[in-house]
Amino acid sequence: MTSTDVNNLSMTNTELWLLFFAVGLGTFLVRLSFIQLHGSAEALIRRSKPILMMLPPAILAALCIPAILFTRPLTDYQLNYDQIIAAIVTILITRFSKSVFWPVVGGMLCLWALRWLNIT
Amino acid sequence: MIDHRKHFWLGVRDFLPLVSGVLPFGLIAGATGVSLGMSPEMVLGMTVLFFAGSAQLAAYSLIQDNAPFVIILVTAVVVNLRFAIYSATFAPLLGPLKKRYRFPMAYMLSDQVYGLCSMPEQLQKSKHEQVWYIAGVSIAMALSWLISVVLGVVLGAGIPPGWSLEFTIPLAFLAMLVSTISNRLLLMVAMISGATIVLLQWLPYNFGFIVAVTAGVTGGAVLPNLLKMRGASHD
Numbered sequence A: 001m002t003s004t005d006v007n008n009l010s011m012t013n014t015e016l017w018l019l020f021f022a023v024g025l026g027t028f029l030v031r032l033s034f035i036q037l038h039g040s041a042e043a044l045i046r047r048s049k050p051i052l053m054m055l056p057p058a059i060l061a062a063l064c065i066p067a068i069l070f071t072r073p074l075t076d077y078q079l080n081y082d083q084i085i086a087a088i089v090t091i092l093i094t095r096f097s098k099s100v101f102w103p104v105v106g107g108m109l110c111l112w113a114l115r116w117l118n119i120t
Numbered sequence B: 001m002i003d004h005r006k007h008f009w010l011g012v013r014d015f016l017p018l019v020s021g022v023l024p025f026g027l028i029a030g031a032t033g034v035s036l037g038m039s040p041e042m043v044l045g046m047t048v049l050f051f052a053g054s055a056q057l058a059a060y061s062l063i064q065d066n067a068p069f070v071i072i073l074v075t076a077v078v079v080n081l082r083f084a085i086y087s088a089t090f091a092p093l094l095g096p097l098k099k100r101y102r103f104p105m106a107y108m109l110s111d112q113v114y115g116l117c118s119m120p121e122q123l124q125k126s127k128h129e130q131v132w133y134i135a136g137v138s139i140a141m142a143l144s145w146l147i148s149v150v151l152g153v154v155l156g157a158g159i160p161p162g163w164s165l166e167f168t169i170p171l172a173f174l175a176m177l178v179s180t181i182s183n184r185l186l187l188m189v190a191m192i193s194g195a196t197i198v199l200l201q202w203l204p205y206n207f208g209f210i211v212a213v214t215a216g217v218t219g220g221a222v223l224p225n226l227l228k229m230r231g232a233s234h235d
Helices: A013-036 A042-069 A081-094 A102-119 B003-034 B040-050 B051-064 B070-095 B098-105 B110-115 B127-156 B165-180 B183-197 B204-234
Strands: none
Touching: A013 A081, A013 B040, A013 B051, A013 B070, A042 A081, A042 B165, A042 B183, A042 B204, A081 A102, A081 B040, A081 B165, A102 B003, A102 B070, A102 B110, A102 B165, B003 B051, B003 B110, B003 B127, B040 B051, B040 B127, B051 B070, B051 B165, B051 B204, B070 B098, B070 B110, B070 B127, B070 B204, B098 B127, B098 B204, B183 B204
């Protein structure tokens, strides 16, 4: 594979690089925000914390729930039972393991087992 | 000088057990990028520019869905808004540093650095000791993250597409979701956001994502007060 536009994505490599630089800059500014404002933003920090705390669950739920429930393309609303059962297994394992690793491994093993057995 | 080193290496040492969590996440981030058809240079460039695993996985799934540029950009930055909390937490320590130290330290802020350096026993130390400790954790984290992604890129090239490796992304998000839900309010936020995005799946350009996150956070901010008011009027 050469490094020119040989990928199966709709974006060209130049567009992807632009995207990565833009996200990188945005992320750096978020990280720098309050450190740079230090001394002049104590009230703002206190007020925005409760909202910022709610962002992770809102974002993570929106990212994973459709991809787990439905087969691609997600807009067809075609339920995928293998994936749903694998997700339940993942949730069960998170009760015993604090890291992300074992729940993901357990879920993937379950998905492969279900596909191999061809039950659902 | 000796004193600096002691606290720096203490940070490195305290970070080491977390490698077991960083390594597999980095492997997934590296392997998935290659499986989407990106060149190794692109995956590594992306890793260095983002320096944020969950935003990287979120970007992968949107790139795969052919979402437009602006949606991917906004989504990835929104996923990283939690870093603002960390920035606020460490502002008194890192804010007074010279720019050439302040910028790299800000760049390296991560979940792991926040987790280790905001522990009560760290906050009792002097500012000077805390800064060196944060530097130790941050540099150890940055190196292990980059090495893990490189390993993922190398290994990922050999994994066949039939294994559906891309399904590790929603599973990883699900596992993170379960660990972030520490109370009923946050469970409600997640449920509102999840239900909204399922209902809005038909909207073009993954526009539903931004609506769902906004609905979740707004619901979380407004509903507790509404429920309290109703409870009060019953009394």
